[in-house]
Structure formats: C-alpha cells, structure tokens
Amino acid sequence: MKIKKIVVSLFAVGMMASPLAYATNGMLMEGYGPISTGMGGASMAFDNGTAGMANNPATLGLMADGESRLDLAVGGLHPDIVSRMTGMPNADSGGTAYYMPAAGWVKKQGALTYGVGVFAQGGMGTEYTATDWVSAGAGPSRSEVGIGNLIVPVSYNVTPDFNIGGSLDLVWSGMDLQMAMSAPQMGALAASGNLTASGAGAAGLPFFLGGANNVGYFNFTDGSDFTGEASSTGWAGKLGMTYKVNKQLTVGATYHFKTSLGDMSASGAKMSMIDNGGTMGGPAGAVYTLTGNVSIVNFQFPETYGIGMAVQATDNLMVAVDYKRIGWAGVMKDFHMTFSSTDMGGLNMDMKMPQNWKDQDVFNIGFAYKASPDLTLRAGANLANNPIPDNTVNPLFPAIIKNHYTLGAGYTMGKVSEINASLAYVPEVTVTAPAAAGGYSIDHSQLNWQLMYTHRF
Template sequence: MKALLFKVVTIGIVLTLFTPLNAAATNGMNMEGYGPISCGMGGASMAFDNGSAAMMNNPATLALMPPGSARLDLALGMLGPNVNSSVRTPGGLFSANSDADAFFMPALGFVKNNGKLTFGVAAFAQGGMGTEFGADSWMSDPSMGANSALTAGLVNRTEVSMGRVLLPLTYRIDDQLSIGGSFDVLWAGMDLQMAMSEAQFQDLVTTQSIGAASGSLVQGFGALYEPFGGAGVSTLHHAYFDFSNDNAFTGEARGYGVAGKLGMVYQFNNDLSVGATYHTRSAMSDMETENAILSMGVKMDTGIASGGSPSGVYQDMNIPVSGSITVENFEWPETYGIGLAYRPTSSLLFAADVKRINWAAVMEDFTMTFEADAVAENGAFSDLALNTTLYQNWKNQTVVSLGGEFAPTLRLRLRAGVNLSENPVPSQFLNSLFPAIVSNHLAFGAGYRIADRSVVNFSFFRAFEVTETNAGNGSTIPAVSSSHDQLNYSLMVTQEF
C-alpha cells in the first residue's frame, strides 16, 4: 500500500509540474484562496483544518489533522476571467474582449500526521495574470490604419504564471499550540506579445511618465528617427515585443527560485482557535528566453533602408530584430496574516482572516532587457541592447476573508463566504495586458463524504466587475478603460488513510 501511494503521489506531482499553471488571479496576482474548503469560505484558512491546501495558507494547521491519519488530495481548478478593454478616439469608441477566458489548474497534496510531527508534499499554482486580444482588436494596429505594411493585425497577449512544490513540516508542541513551516521550490513562466504606439515609445525615451527606455538600441534607432534628430525614419508605426511559445505547459521566458512559510495555530479549547502565518518574499532567478523578436513598423527612406544614400522616397516597412529577453527582478511578495476559527456547535464553523500582501516591494517596475542577436539579418541593430521599464507602483493590499460552514448531516457540509480587498494597481499605470483590479468576491462551496474514507469538495467564487481607466496623457496617448470580473471553480477529491 505504501509503495502504491508513493507512486501515485510521485506521478501526480510530475503531471502537475508539466501541466499549465497559468492563472487570472483576483487578489492582485494571488489567488483569492487555495483549496475548495478555504475557497468555499471566502479564502479563510488560518485557524482550522483545510487539508493539504494549508501548505499554501498556514502550514501549521496541518497539525490539526487526526493523529495517525494521512490524506491524498487531488484537485482541479477552473478560472474564468472576463476582461474588456476600450478606448475612445476621434474615430469613435473601440472595445475588445480578451479571448483568454478559461484556465485549468491541477493541484496535488499528500499529508501524513504522525502525532507530534506532520509532513507531506504538494504542488500548487500560486497565481498570475493573463489576457489575449486578437489580431482584429483595436490594439492590433497602434498606427490606427496608417501602416500600409501591416497586412495582419498584431496579437496582444500575456501569460504570467507561478507554481510551487511545497515540503511542509509541523510540530505539535502541546494540546494547544502547533507550529509549522514549508520550504517551497518555485517556477515562473511568461509569454508577452505587446504592441506600443509611437507616442508610447516617445514617452519612454523623453518624458518618461509611463516608463523608461535606454540602451544602445535606442541610440541606434535615434540616429535614424527624424523626430529625435536622426535621418531615415520619419514615423514609428509601432514597436512590438514578442516572446511567446503558445505552449500550454510553460511560458517562453522561465525562471526558478525558492521561498518559505512559517505558521502557528493555538487552540484555546475545542471551539476556538487562532492562527498566524508569514510567507517570505521569493528569491527568483530572472526569467529568460533566447527566442524573442522586437519588430518595428516604420516609414523609412528606401535608400537608407537598402544601405545606400537617402532617396527621399519613404515607404512603410517592418524591421524584425531577433534576440533574447531577460525579465528582471520578478518576485512574489511577502505576505503575513492572522485568523480566527470558532465552532459554536458541532455543526457550525465561522472563520475570519486578515492578511497583508506587500506588492509595493516587488511590483514597482516591470523591467526587461532585449539583446539583439549578433547576426547579419539584424543589420544596424545587430548586438545592440534595449532596456525597457514600465512603471507599476502597485500598492500593498489588505485582504479580509469571512466564511462559515454548516453541516446539516454527518456527510454533508455547506459553505459560504466573502473575500474583500482593494485594487492594488494605480490607474495611472494600468495596462490592459496586466489586469489585476478586481477586489470583492462572493463564495459558495460544499463537501460530501461519498464513502467512509473518501470526500469530494467543491467551491465557486464570483469576483464582481471592476472598471478602471488609465487617463493617458491627454493628447497623444488616449484614455483606456479596463474592466474585469471572474468566475472560479474548484473540485477536490480526498482519499484518507
């Protein structure tokens, strides 16, 4: 039996590692909760037994399992974001819906309680962001029809994901106090297809209100770009960053790292308990890929384009530059929280958590460096570098989770809750490709014991629509509004031993 269980856990974790862990998360980039027991109660989890998902919440609550017991949790979550982006121009109002409207995320956890010690292993998706606006959206041509060389629209797409393999250990000090922690191995992936307008590029280089761009590639392009005093390029129709593999299993740019968690839970009596946890900031490598393209749609002098003298004749054309991308200093924030659980009767449970997510320390900027390949096909841009920063300036976020559970029978449990927070993204720096603006959620869930040692749990989360507007600069960069609401589902099957 032990050998079979080991094989099941090993195979499950391997499958989880090689299954997409993209997420459209709803507490910033974090999920609103982990595991359907917690999610069904609004994400509350700090002070009661909520299964192997405790490794993502408060690992100390693993000690609340019955002594000598073990459990294997297999879960599947479906995230359904509904994201819209709209812009008002002299030509009218244009609106686009994101095609990225369903993400499936598996999770697996095994936990064994040996009395004083509890240990296990699990793989979970941490969270992320993702949108996709197709080749027919208003974002697909930043020149708004002026670029005759653009024969097909540009897809604008992001997928940012973070996953963890967790190794927890808890210790029951006495009948009331338990402590615990986990060592987490992290992996992150990113796909990005992002088109920028001429006005946005000029801002990055000159006024730098939305970000900053520098490096030898900027200098090389500036020598050609007539608005910057160069000669040869009269108009930049767009700049397009493209590193995306369209792979369901991993992002094109990847990074790896570690993090950890500490927690405690104190049981005043059989009815009342309090828990607290601290999650460290991650320590990640930069996300990197050698398969990136920076393309520039330009109106360029045909003589200079062919390597000769100026002809005075300008033509729309596309300049693709191959190279590598490094996404720098992408980290997951530290989090700390405290929670309370109270059982007024054997069939009722109420729980309340408050946690703080320190986004400000890790989401000040989104920074990437493009290094052009040293190949003849890249022409004058060969071996040059572009450093690009998009300002984010996220605010720290306080999340309140309130929930309850009612057991009308010995086999059935019904759950409900709310998850309340504030939008951490300043409207000044809101980008349609990085929506993380929803704040308030309503949750429902249920659990049913289908056999003596088998349980099924389900949760449903509704994130209510939020609309925010980036006002632009009032002239060349128009105001863009983004709206985001979401439906999340989670199903977990538990086998107890």
C-alpha cells in the same frame, strides 16, 4: 517505497500545475483548495486539507493522529475582460477559460505532520486579436504570467493546543508576451531614463521614436496555457502557527516569504520596429525585426502575512475570519525587460515600465455549516482593494479585481472518500486610465470553481 511513488507522481502533476492562475488578489489566488475558497479564502485557523500547505502550513497539524490524506484537485478560472477606447471597437480578451490541476499528500504521525504537494500560486494575462485596438496593427497581443510551487511542508504539535509549521517551496515561473507599444510611449520612457539602448543598432532608434505613428512590437510566446516561453526557477517558503484558545476558538497566523526567482529568460525573442511614418529612411510601413534574447529582470511574487481565527459558534456552525497583507509594493515597482540582438550591428535595450502597485489588504470571512453527518455547506467573501494605480494599469495586465463571493460544499462517502467543491463569483471592476496615460477603460469580472477528491488511508 509508497512515499517515494507519491512524491514522484505529485511532481509529475506539478509540471502541469503552473498554467496561468488568473489575477484575483492581485496576481495571487483568492484561496487555495475548495474548502478554503468555499469560505471566501479563509484558511488561517482550521483544517482545510492539504491545501493548508499553500495557506498556513501549521493547519496540517490539526489532522487526526495516524491519518494520511491524498487530495487531487482541478480548478477552472473564467475571466471576462474588455478593454475600451473611445472611438474604437471594444477589445474582448479571448482568454476566457483556464484549468489548473493540483495535488497534495500529507501524513500525521504523533506530533509530526509532513507531506508534499503542487499548486498553481498565481499569475495574470489576456489575449487580444491583431485587429483589436490594443494591438495597434502590429500583431496579436498576449500576456501570460504563471507561477507554480512544489511544496514540502512540516507541522509539529508543540502542545495539544499549539502547532507550528513551515514549508520549503520550489518555485517555477513562466511568461509569454506579445506587446505593442507606440513610439510616443517608448519615447516617454526614454525621456524619463526608463529606456536605454546601446550598440550599432541603436543608431536608428531616435528616428523610430520620432515617428508619432510608429509602433514597437515585442514577441516571445509558446502559445501554451501551461508553460511560458520565458521561464525561471527559484525558492520560497512559509512559516505558520495555530493555537486553540478554548473549545470554541482557534487562532492562526502565517508568513509567506518573497520568492527568490532568477530572471525569466528566452532566446528567439523578436522586437519589431514598424515604421508607419517612414522616419527610418525606408518606405512607410516598413518593418524592421530583430531576433535575440529577452530577460524579465527580478520578477518576484511578494511576501504575505496573515492572521485569522475560527470560531465553533454551535455544534454545526463554524465561522472563520482572516486578514492578509500582500506586499505588492515591494515587488511591482516596475516591469523590467532587457533585449539583446546581434542583428543590425547589435542592439542592447533596457526598458522599465513603471507599475507602482500598492500593498493589498484582504479580508476573508467564511461559514461552514454541517447540514448532516456527511454534508457540509460553505459560504464566504473575499474583500480587497485594487493594488494597481489608474495611471499604470495596462490592458495586458489587468489585475484589478477587488471582491469575491463564494459558495462551497463537501460530502463524505464512507470513511475514506470525500468530495469538495467551490464556486466564486467575482463582480465586475472597471478602471479608467487618465488621458495622459491613454484614457482607456478596462472591465474585468470572473467566475471560478474548484473540485477536489480526497482519499484517506
């Protein structure tokens, strides 16, 4: 009965645990849980609490036999994003604070460890006003992509030194989008075969695309940081292992499967054609709005594999080093959106915006120093490449962050309670699109934190 209550409670938390988790390693977090993030996101080969189910599930088997652990956490993500265009006032993103709850419960009985948890996995987004240049006078510009997991992990001690683990993940995703596109942008997509349309309503599209000052505007949003107007569910999973080579050295490895999500869809979406040039037969400035259904086709999160080691350098100092390869190229070739409406005689539009993200190499290094029997101090770094090419970067999707520098601490209060916290400083990254792709620049920095309470029983 106690386990059932815990599972139900964690699922309830999970319904709140998928707000926008801001882009750090691409669209993934730099780490999960403050023990890991305090050490630069390293997590492959040491016990990092119930967050191990989101990192390497085999590490759950490093718990003490007979222990049950409940972790309750909250994280704050504070991005600072500015999009700049020559001759225009800077566009400051208004999305500067996002908060994410998470929770996990794990129990070890003999060689078997099992549990359940909910975590925000990743996402990205921005918010600009209707007067910012990004919006082209069409209306507010906003993007939010969020993904959350309900994770059921299992770990098994094959020998006292060798653990294997895995998890089954129920995944849900959400997206809001308010996006302006110039007619020349949409026309270039049409010329390359990346935008097609059919139905009687498509007859006016060539006239719209022929207006150099015309603007298209896509709008589906619920205005919430915790849900998306377009949504879907699906599955994912992980495998992992740890091996204690000797008293000082433990190695670990994990593989995260690519998600299998359905298309994100929403009804009541709007597409507007703003005819600033009067090329569609009406007065200049006329707005033609269609209401219909939108789908984001095959939007997945990537496979990831990682290896790492933890070295007990002294009785009080542990050093952890990880490497991860995130397969963005396999899931972010393009942003594929369809829109269908019965307005204006019917319109079916299929649009692909090329993204061509590169795979990402992430190096994590972390230190944990036991300053006293109750206090542990942590520090680390997360070093990565920017996966987005300059010619496809977009002010609405600025997942361009490279490096993170982190601090953390843990404090035990008796035998059953513990507090852990982490702080991540993310230095500014600036990218500039080539003139042919818009010529704008984007600055992105962050300051993030996590706080977790642990109860053992």
